[in-house]
Amino acid sequence: MLRILVVEDDEAIRSQLCFALEKKYDVTEVANAPEAVSETDRGAFDVAVVDLGLPPNEQSPVEGLKVIDHLLFSSQCKIIVLTGQSTKECAMSALERGVFDFLVKPVKMEQLFYSIERAELFISTERELQKQGVERIEFQVKIGDGLQKLRELAEKNIILRVLNDTGFNVYQSAKILGVKRESLYYFIKKFNLVRKTDA
Amino acid sequence: MLNHVFVAIATAGIIFIIFHYAINYVTNRYLGIISELIKMNEVDGFDPVMLLRHLEPFLKRLGIRDFGYYLYYHNVEYVRRNVSQKKSITKFVHTAEYTVYIDIVPGFRYIESDFITKVLVEVIFLLLKADVNIQTTAAQKAFRKSVELQAFINHDVKNLIQFVNVLEFNLSQVDDDAGYRRFVRYMQKSLPGLKVRADKILSALNSTQPEMDTVPERLKPMIMAADAAGIYGVSIHTDTPADMEITARKRGLTVIIENIIKNFYDKSISERGIELFVDVSEEENAYVIRFRDNGSPIADCEKIFEPFFSGKVNGLGIGLFHCRNIAAGMGGRLTAENTDEGPVFILAVNK
Known part of the structure; x- marks a missing residue:
């Protein structure tokens, strides 16, 4: 069963969302960014439905973006933003980070279910590909920035992904990546990669 | 000459x-x-x-x-x-x-x-x-505040419509007794938050006028505070009996209590582990409710009551201003002070 994290500060909406989603999915609900972070650290989620305006700054996307950053750093979770903050800047900030979908409140539940089903399809396809040894690494670049930046971003994301998978075990990560430990240390320093708990 | x-x-x-x-x-x-x-x-x-x-x-x-x-x-x-x-x-x-x-x-x-x-x-x-x-x-200033107010109300109204959308969907999914009971249970969970949201919109629209729509009645402020705290999952420490009664306007007192507890909840997100202490006492001419926390002090104990002053990102800054107006409308006063034990909001309601 798909594991869904609902991050929504409005209790009325949150409990109704849970009622709707619980029939089909395994749902966990949280009301703010710190709760979302601690839930994510406790277990992995397949999909997160995230409101951007969370307390204490409900009129700004800062708390929601913190949740998105943490989820993207620590998991392969598909993030569906469900927010009342419809400004272009908010949408850009979320999409630049690599969220799966951006829904502006109010939406019909059918739209949310459709988005979750699409995420589910992506997840199952990615898992199928993983079995075949294909890993999905996401990165966002401006085409005009050139190949060097693209290559570095790809390197950074692959290394970060492997380090996260191995719990920042440099020996294992170097083995998986097929590089020397010294080279891996060089990359960790170059890209300033730190374990989330150390940051 | x-x-x-x-x-x-x-x-x-x-x-x-x-x-x-x-x-x-x-x-x-x-x-x-x-x-x-x-x-x-x-x-x-x-x-x-x-x-x-x-x-x-x-x-x-x-x-x-x-x-x-x-x-x-x-x-x-x-x-x-x-x-x-x-x-x-x-x-x-x-x-x-x-x-x-x-x-x-x-x-x-x-x-x-x-x-x-x-x-x-x-x-x-x-x-x-x-x-x-x-x-x-x-x-x-008026244009800026009008845009902020519009954004604020817009955000809350969008949430209300979102709630109605999900509710509509959920109602269509209830098809047996077990489902109905489960739906009622979830509605009971939804309602306090919904009421707070509706109150917030009303407060934003009436921020300059004290609310005089109710007559004073006997109220149990500790139970009201516990209800508001329940919405945000906040624990209250107190030495006051839960059944202690005061005479006040219910709607005004509810808005003030909810506002102060919401502010504490917001503060507790950035200052993890802080605690809230609420006590009610009866003085010669007034009932006094104190909301104290053991977090950081208030930067300016009067400034926070000014309209459109907010310490939050994009905050509208009318909550406490509105609460002070309501307190004044009830013949009382809402103040704040920093003590050795932490910042305190003091609501004095005239008898």
């Missing part, structure tokens, strides 16, 4: 005294009229257009031959041309927001000096400039 000198000195003295009194008379007359003009400007609400409309009779009384002006602000212009060919005294300022130009032709009065006309031009110019500044600054 001595007589001639005496007559000359006496004549000079008389001329000096006449001149002195004449200058005094003219100056006082001018200053009196200018003072009237300043008072009238105040009565007109510092409106530069009203000032210009009322200017002519004042200038006529001062014997001014003609005058002209050009005023531009908020993309509107007001013009009066000076048709006199005589030499005039002018003053002019131009900024990105406004332009003020004033042009006055002195009249033919023997004792009037250019100096007094210059003072008059300076006063009218400064009044106009100050009025335009007041109007443009007030308009800018």
